Amino acid sequence: MRFVADIAQRVLLRPVPHRIGSLRLESLYLSAAAEARIGGDLYEAVPTPFGVRLLIGDVRGKGLLAVETAAALLGAFREAAYDEPVSRPWRTAWRPA
DSSP, X not given: OHHHHHHHHHHHSOOOOSEETTEEOOOOOOOSSTTOOSEEEEEEEEEETTEXXXXXXXXXXXXXXXXXXXXXXXXXXXXXHHHOOOSOSOOOOOOOO
16 A cells, blocks of 8 residues: 555655746655655646746545545646636635634
8 A cells, every 4th residue: 555655645746846937946745644645735836828826735634535636636726727817816725614
């Protein structure tokens, strides 16, 4: 299972570019616990015609369901980042009360 978790984490959390235009970026992923090798953490940085788009998030839960949800979010972000012009400078995700 550890091998599968490592592969899934590498596919989801690709290294971000060190530089996008004049913006310098770094990323480092450290899980909260040694046994928590797979979960819903996600991040991405994408240069687009509209500027740099950043996504940093954490899907509630662990295991395959969290990975599936994170993969769906990353896929939607990677596609929409190139298609959606800026409408508001900041957007926040809905959080249940």
